[in-house]
Amino acid sequence: MTGPATIFDRPNTYIGKPEPRADAARLLQGRGRYVDDLNLPRMVHAAFVRSPHAHARIRAIDVTEARAAPGVLAVYTGADIAAEVTPYVGTLTHMAGLRSAPQYPLAVDVARWQGEPLVMVVARSRAQAEDACDLIDADLEELEAVCDQETALSPDSPLIHEEFGSNLAWERLVEAGDVDTAFAAPGVTVVERTFRFGRHTGVTLESRGTVCDYDPSENQLTMYYSGQAPHMMQVILSKHLGLPEEDVRVISNDVGGSFGIKIHTYGDEIAAAVAARMLRRPVKFIADRMESFMTDIHARDHVVTARIGVTAEGNIVGIDMDDLTGIGPFSMYPRTSAIECNQVLNLTGAPYALQNYRARGRVVFQNKMLMCQYRAVGHPIAMAVADGLLEEAGRAIGMDPVALRKKNLMADDSYPRQSASGMKLDDLSHQKAITKLTEIMDYDALRTDQAEARKRGVYRGIGLVSMVEVTNPSPMFYGIGGAPIASQDGATARLDAGGALHVASSITEQGQGTNAILAQIAAGVFGVPIDRVRVTTGDTRNVPYGGGTWASRGAGIGGEAMLQAAHALRDQVLEVAGTLLQTTPEALDIRDGNVVDAGTGAERMTLADLARTVYYRGNELPSDTKPELIATRHYRVTDFPFVFTNGAMAAHVEVDIETGFVKVLHFWAVEDCGRVINPMLVDEQVRGGVVQGIGGALYEECLYSPEGQLLNTTMADYIVPMAAEMPDITVAHIETPSKTSVLGAKGAGEAGTGGAPAAILNAVNDALSPLGASLWQMPMTPQRVLTALSEG
Template identity: 55%
Template sequence: MNHPTEIPTRRDLGADLPAVTEDQRHIGVAIPREGVRRLTQGRGQFVDDIELPRLAHVVFWRSPVAHMRITRIERSAAQALPGVIAVVVGAEIAAICKPWVATLAHLAGIKSAPQYPMALERATWQGEPVIAIVAETRAVAEDALGLLEVEWESLPAVLDTETALDPATPLIHPELGDNLCFTRSLDTGGVDEAFARPDAVAFEETYVFGRHTGVTLEPRCQIADWNPGDQKLTVYHSFQAPHMMQDLYCRQFELQESQVRVVCRDVGGSFGIKVHAYPDDFATVALAMLLQRPVKFVADRLESFVSDIHAREHRIRARIAATKAGEILAFEIDDLTGIGPFSMFPRTSGIEGNQVVNLTGGPYKHKAYRAKLKVVFQNKVPTCQYRGVGHPIACAVTEALVDGIAAKIGMDPIAIREANVIPDDAYPATGASGIKLEILSHEACLREAKRVCDYDALRAEQSQLRKQNVYRGIGVATLIELTNPSAAFYGVGGARIASQDGATLRLEPTGVLTVMSSVGEQGQGAEAIFAQIAADAVGVGIDRVRVVTGDTDATPYGGGTWASRGAGIGGEAVLQAGLVLRENILATAEAILQRERSGLKLHRGAVVDARTNERLLDLAELGRIAYFRSDTLPKTFTPELMVTRHYAQRDYPFIFTNGVQVSHVEVDVDTGFVKLLKHWAVEDCGRVINPMLVDEQMRGAIVQGIGGALFEECLYSEDGTLRNGNMADYLVPMAGEMPDIVVSHVQSPTRSSQLGAKGAGEAGTAGAPGAVMNAINDALAPFGARVSSQPITPEKILRALGKI
């Protein structure tokens, strides 16, 4: 049976939308990004490529156990090794770097203990830095690790979230009184009444999600360079938010912003892993200040597994009520999640669970909802925000419940969604959890999803193949994704994390346009879309645009890259600066040409006659006169050819995108193996700036979502030791295991900005785990079997089938 294999991407995806600018030739067009050529030629400059005079290298002796009291450190032999510069313990670092406590005021009651760059008396997870060795080379520093003599007393490790709050369980931080970091309850009322209705049908299940991590191609890297002459700190960072780290270094080391420069050049992937302040970040800076020479830290892959944040360890008891006719009445969840021994700085480790509470049931028009959340401390690697931040959990639970109730009442999975999603003409709307939804397109996305996957044909094929003992499943997941957050996300809680971003556009004397943005590039194509937006805003060719990012000394202040906000927030700042610069250029042309402004316009890099399009003045000539021949201009006129604009989304706490994903799988019921046949994604991310890049984002995010659904899990032994902290044992999805991924688009631009972009970085990850789990359960339906624990391994499938 033939199914559509590819959905053509129109070159001008925004043809049916109102134009953003009067000379729009680039926005909405699939333009290959220029920067890729430099990277594929090996000409990138990542942190580990940077060499500075007198550069030293640091490695950390990390706790080998989950919980210990340090009783003795003997460092003389390591210090005596030729090439070793210093062997430093936590107390020496703490003398110049203040501790931090990661809490947010709007997460009422959240608590955490003070954390230091390196452990002082106790280490609270396997991998916590304890001793730093600085040497002339990394090899010497690693050799010196073997010369350290460290004695410790092992302490009881708290690992199980279900027993973390028991009175008999040891306290990780006795001064906090218990192992509870954060708790939250939400109840709209009407939940018990919905389940008690005589026409109600209920479905309930417990869902378990295994903790995993983001395996970035480039590990976390940093060079800290303290110049005692001018009292300035320069930090070269593999990071997502340069200005955030500048602010944190200022606060923790009591410096002024003018004394700290953070540079993030090429970054080899981030996924949220590189948006947190890690203890070894502060330790490396402290070492540079203590030794007064540059110090480089590069996490090797083994220590990345025990020092990079983990995410998504949740156990959720959930249930849904619906009428026998298929009207969803209520959702209820009880979420228990473990976060390691500390709340992660500065975003906290309470956000992921909070997002699960906010987003569960999100696409649907029910009014009754109850949620409970407990966030507990453990002696494991700290968890925090990783691509999707609660969305994959909330979506998987919601969509599994919807499929479960549909099966129970005998209703088609897409039909029950069509009957219950918030209608496209009902916006703005408020979800049951209280989230404000501006404009979404669930109905349109469901129609498109049915079309692109040929849903009815898939169902017919599935029925025929079951007669041949071939078990295929079709899984559907409807999703919402929050993007473009306002200050309501972090700012209101006291976190100094910017919700705004800035862009500076400057016309150079040669007519080239330089764009300086506070949103950085980590491989997602931010620089490419900023060039497209700037080209259309000003009216030049994209080949005349240069983009600069990732330098606090060069770019305007801003929040950086996270929460799929690059296009929506950073792109809007570029657009607004470009529109003002266009007017300034025309004002300058008016002064040069002595012609009325109304008779001029910018078109394809030149000032032209507005009526005839006759070229009157090239931008290079305009730049030459404006910068070097001001004597020829009227005395009352000064050219302003550099413009800075900032943008913060203020209309809603968040802007939401939405979409539908369909997964097609085949399950071998004898081995438990899952074959991924095809995956379709319909995405509404508002106005699409570059369809090619959005499709790349969706495919990459879907692969990461599939990784969590089928492969990835950080496995711990009973003593708190990570068992699979290496690339041989930790399974990431490989190209040969991935299905064809077909991406299609619906566009409902946000009205909160002129650009209308919402963001596309995380929706793929949000929907894929739910779609895959539903597809597997659909394949297992003839056997009355279900799986509810991710990753869904062959062992779990065979256990559900009763074969082991």
């Protein structure tokens, strides 16, 4: 790609520097503006009666007493809300065969998961709304629930949607080469394992929430929204509430974590918008922690049976896998719940030069909370299956897992190429990554320590993973299938009269530092000190149109748009400067807020002088000069469906074989996210991702009873990783810039979450191997480790 070649060595570039985030002080001083901080005049509060059963027919709901309760303004049943919206269906045309039933914000005739909203109460306070909820008498006929995905497809299973004739939502088969012949060849060892991945959820510090404000004088609905994709929400509200898009404004101020939880359509949030329009006053809904556990999308929930074939010399001849995943009673709207399974099929074994690959995925309905895209969609399953099998195969043939990887990882000079599943790959560095990883972790010394420790009855394990990560998605991800989700992003840069740079972008900030990197890119490329940049994101009325921040697309796509906009503005400003200074734009540059002589760096005029001349004293300009001190550019990924990144990670663990407790001693991550814009933010993103991955591997699971009752809905029962238990996490980088953009940035946000579970799984099994035990289920809880040991 052509573009400004010198932007990375300009004297005042901030790209690549560990700049502190401008918003850190504000957030740490408690001056964040989260949805629940908002109190609008005449605002009222919503609470919901939710289904106590996983599957139940609604016979009757008596709301008489609740309507008369103190402070109550309105009580809406499913039918009341359904009359105000059109239903939504979570299917996309490019996910061929995917089916799901029409869904309303509140259950209408049948409730299909425990926690599905049945009735909405709006009152002057949340407490009054909850009081009134307690007065509602819902007459429910409990129906048999489908909970276990492994029996959901059996002919005698109850059906969640009768009209489909089965509980199958989607199925896909990927086949390359001939696995059966490869596995049957002489000298090939075939290892088979069944992996189980529990359900977990995002546990955002700030729970889901919205304030919806409807102004009838302008037919204007404003949704203050804790979310990642404001323009997507704008379309959804417009479409299903029947409002022109321009009459819906979605504002996301500070967002306290999202991790993919907040890019979906939740009935309680849509109902809040409906209620605001009916009541003509602002309605606030904030999910409490219990509601978060019950109704934030869940993730994972896979059972995978997989085989790997390897020769005695360590050549992997193929992988054969079968993924069965439960998604709840509907496919989530609008992104669908088939994407995770699809990613598992696309990504399993993708780091390796595989000739033969077969993968079947089946996605089934069940009476549990909906499953959908959460940080590192599909990655932890794909990485754990491929690299879990790889290390098990290494044990079977007596080959060290590093040597086995080096033998099978794609060569760094072999790109562009395709994975066995047909993914287009370019600019990857697997061999460099694993070499760097083994250096920084001192792999050989760890193996020596491990052998010593075992003599003392201490069981330590070392586990690795080589991974790919899907980032910077193109229109092929959602847009092609008809989803109202922009795949491109836009950025605007505007020079103000005082010489400051105001930028706006369609990507969003949810705590990871999006606004900080936008400022870094804009300041450096345009040429002002970073403290002269102000960033606006998260407002459909005030930022360019775009997709938001998810799928590790913010830096790579939004960042490139920002770069192009800042560069365009620089050219525009230099053209004006050339006129004012009677020289050519090429003879000038912008540095540190001044127009300077490009050769000598001598100051010619300040940006403030230039801007004031343009804005206030246009009479000093020739009449044919029409200065533009604002520039907007958009960017989308072309030629590739995704920009893949790669990395390698390792975990060092100690298993207490008496209790089954796993202690993570150290973790290492080598990540190639292309050009690093802010090493401090990238490192913390990787560390945060690793911690979330450790959570999935060791702690976090949404536990359901056989009847579909969620058993753990508090932070005491659903345990997340905490700082005291987390290891030091060493992060190192390889920078192979993407050729798809000038900036060359790929995503980094999901690497840790995608890779860490596989590394932990491998490390635990490495520790258990001398005892003849192994465990293939996540989370690897103390109980499961003990059970594995007793069976070993």
